[in-house]
Amino acid sequence: MTLDHLTTLIRRKKSMLCVGLDTDLKLIPQHLLAEEDPVFEFNKAIIDATLDIAVAYKPNIAFYEAMGIKGWQSLEKTIQYLNQFKDEAFTIADAKRGDIGNTSKMYAKSFFEWLDFDSVTVAPYMGEDSVTPFLEYKDKWVILLGLTSNRGSKDFQFTESGGRRLYERVILKAQEWGGPDRLMYVVGATHPAELKAIRALAPDHFFLVPGVGAQGGDVREICEAGVNKYGGLLINSARQIIYASGGTDFAEKAREMALATREPMMPYIS
């Protein structure tokens, strides 16, 4: 998907909402367990119920991998289903991959050829050659970890050197590898002050912002700090939306929660 197309989607849907498909057999409504592929049926129902509200979907690959071959089959079906609406939503493989160049090429093949996602999240620790193989695919995106939403982000990401924190170095350095038309950053919703400062370092790049809802980030605060002329944010909510109800009304309740999560974003989209 191109930057133009993504921007158009955001304006049309008046939304920067990304729905996190962190689908866990233990948490989905139990009546779905009778289905042949409960995980896919759940995802399909969530997608159908939110496609006019969300601009992006982000399966977290760990949740599928933990279910073994069956999990990978559910993921494959989910992205194939999403790709039937290729113009309607941006897709993110939240995989946090990254390896030496030779190997990153293989990961790029997994997510861009086999599964045909629009983007994949990548960890920056191994540097340039771990990231660039993903950037060789036309209209595909890298979403590089910048400042993450978790407690452990304090351990290394804030380490200062020459007046710059590590996540700032990552955000600046990676701009040499890819422009705002191919590269986004992960910036956690749990750090709104830092998000504002990061916007100054990368005025035109999109940020994928996890950590609203269950992890405590506030949507209005994030928009205030991070919106740009493109919208510039994909604000992810997973558990709070997809598990809004554990009953047969789960899709309807997910829709309500998606609408409620989008609502504070709307004034920020021009």
Next chain:
Amino acid sequence: MTLDHLTTLIRRKKSMLCVGLDTDLKLIPQHLLAEEDPVFEFNKAIIDATLDIAVAYKPNIAFYEAMGIKGWQSLEKTIQYLNQFKDEAFTIADAKRGDIGNTSKMYAKSFFEWLDFDSVTVAPYMGEDSVTPFLEYKDKWVILLGLTSNRGSKDFQFTESGGRRLYERVILKAQEWGGPDRLMYVVGATHPAELKAIRALAPDHFFLVPGVGAQGGDVREICEAGVNKYGGLLINSARQIIYASGGTDFAEKAREMALATREPMMPYIS
């Protein structure tokens, strides 16, 4: 596998060799393509030919993932085959995973429950809660990226702060999370001087050392710099061993290359 057991293996086999199973359909002998699962047949032949020489096997997950569901099935069969010799070799899922705690738990489930590897490689960028879920499994190991073998290691890993480089901080900080009986570090063979300095920071931990052979690291130099009382090194070679021949003699040639790679290690094992 326990630390004691690993040390015993190293002494018995007089080896610190890890064989990297970076199995690529394009590079394996073409006569294997007639098999139902060429990747598994290749791995099985390599394992059979080297099991008395190697103390560890390390499939790089990217190579399997890039082949889709079939690739995951080949990986599953490979680890099941390796687990028939559970006491004979240490197994490493080279996956470089790492995510928020809630998600790292899922990755731990993939590699320690579904696939039942002895260890998994983990990226440190997201800090403590991205690593500790892997450490909750008895006799399973985390192999944390310290200083990697690739060119991109220069981008962030050498960043200095308070007199310490980032990889040094990672190596010191992570010792608060796990001792030498659960935690190893990745230290690339392409940095022998740094390897020696890292040994001083972590005298008792094992290092997984990629980058000999195709990437240029020298086995004798690595042993000189990094060996400790336990052996303390798992020296990985992949392409140079597994693709030693592209013909029907591939397993025999892989064995010869494994013997040649082990040879310079032997004087360092007491």
